[in-house]
Amino acid sequence: MRRDLLDILCCPVCKGGLVLTVVEENDEEILEGSLLCEACGASYPICAGIPNLLPPGIE
Amino acid sequence: MKEHDVRRRVRSEYGRVARQEHSSCGCGSGCCGTGRSVESVGLGLGYSAEDLGQAPEGANLGLGCGNPVALATLREGETVLDLGSGGGFDCFLAAERVGETGRVIGVDMTPDMLDRARGNARKAGYTNVEFRLGEIEHLPVADNTVDAVISNCVINLSPDKARVFAEAFRVLRPGGRLMVSDIVLTMPLPEPIRESEVFYTSCVAGALQKEDYLGHIAAAGFEEIAVVGETVFPLDHIVSEPTLAAAVAAASLDEAERRALLESIVSIKVGARKPAGCTCSGTG
Numbered sequence: 001m002r003r004d005l006l007d008i009l010c011c012p013v014c015k016g017g018l019v020l021t022v023v024e025e026n027d028e029e030i031l032e033g034s035l036l037c038e039a040c041g042a043s044y045p046i047c048a049g050i051p052n053l054l055p056p057g058i059e
Numbered sequence: 060m061k062e063h064d065v066r067r068r069v070r071s072e073y074g075r076v077a078r079q080e081h082s083s084c085g086c087g088s089g090c091c092g093t094g095r096s097v098e099s100v101g102l103g104l105g106y107s108a109e110d111l112g113q114a115p116e117g118a119n120l121g122l123g124c125g126n127p128v129a130l131a132t133l134r135e136g137e138t139v140l141d142l143g144s145g146g147g148f149d150c151f152l153a154a155e156r157v158g159e160t161g162r163v164i165g166v167d168m169t170p171d172m173l174d175r176a177r178g179n180a181r182k183a184g185y186t187n188v189e190f191r192l193g194e195i196e197h198l199p200v201a202d203n204t205v206d207a208v209i210s211n212c213v214i215n216l217s218p219d220k221a222r223v224f225a226e227a228f229r230v231l232r233p234g235g236r237l238m239v240s241d242i243v244l245t246m247p248l249p250e251p252i253r254e255s256e257v258f259y260t261s262c263v264a265g266a267l268q269k270e271d272y273l274g275h276i277a278a279a280g281f282e283e284i285a286v287v288g289e290t291v292f293p294l295d296h297i298v299s300e301p302t303l304a305a306a307v308a309a310a311s312l313d314e315a316e317r318r319a320l321l322e323s324i325v326s327i328k329v330g331a332r333k334p335a336g337c338t339c340s341g342t343g
Contacts, residue, residue, distance in 0.1 A: 001191075002189060008204040017201075050170075054194055
């Protein structure tokens with residue numbers, strides 16, 4: 001995912017803002033990392049460039 | 060099926076479709092095998108030949124039931140959200156229209172679909188399209204940030220359609236547009252068909268009565284709701300697939316009932332708008 005799209009993302013459950021942690025990125029985008037909800041504390045992984053923003057508890 | 064089972068079943072079935080090397084051929088995962096190409100079905104659904112040529116190879120899985128981009132009147136610089144983006148076909152067409160200054164976000168709950176969509180985006184060099192793994196009932200998108208929400212034959216698969224429309228309303232900017240194609244029904248389905256899993260994942264058993272579908276859009280707060288296209292879903296999309304044909308046969312319908320059933324499955328294109336002065340996040 002690209003950094004400039006972070007501004008319109010939110011937590012799918014409580015709609016709180018997300019804080020990005022980058023593990024790996026290239027010139028264009030974040031490849032591995034996570035998004036943490038400031039409001040409810042839920043954590044969403046970014047794997048192979050795709051943020052997993054399914055509500056927690058979904059297998 | 061329970062809500063949880065519906066999601067699992069839909070995810071599993073569309074994951075299987077995403078992993079296939081070749082594209083499918085019409086709305087629903089259960090209607091392949093008609094022998095027609097994705098392109099011939101695409102033209103019948105209202106995509107132009109130019110549209111079909113523009114998107115990267117492999118993006119059009121032929122799973123839609125109409126072309127929402129044609130009616131979305133997208134403009135340069137707009138932000139577009141595609142609910143149930145699948146292989147990314149409609150996202151790429153939207154990306155062409157909103158240009159470099161715009162952006163398109165596809166949300167889909169099937170990881171295999173997103174892998175495929177992302178691969179297609181990379182192959183074609185799109186820099187203004189992004190994909191998110193997410194549920195359309197719980198959109199990971201902030202309030203009042205999107206100019207147009209599009210969706211192509213997906214909302215019928217949701218076990219909570221009211222919530223989908225409430226979420227679409229929430230993320231749209233004041234004055235933002237909802238432009239969706241979907242399957243609806245003009246009469247109740249016979250019970251064996253209504254209970255059929257294969258008819259659910261084929262976009263039929265989960266479909267609402269048309270007035271209920273439009274009622275959910277109104278209840279979410281939308282105005283200027285207009286059905287801008289309506290066609291009976293082509294028979295051969297449904298009955299040429301052996302599993303579906305068997306399910307129809309098992310319902311033991313007489314000829315008149317069978318004809319009524321097939322004529323009651325309708326593809327509609329609906330447009331609606333979030334009121335211009337409304338910065339509320341909706342009822343959901």
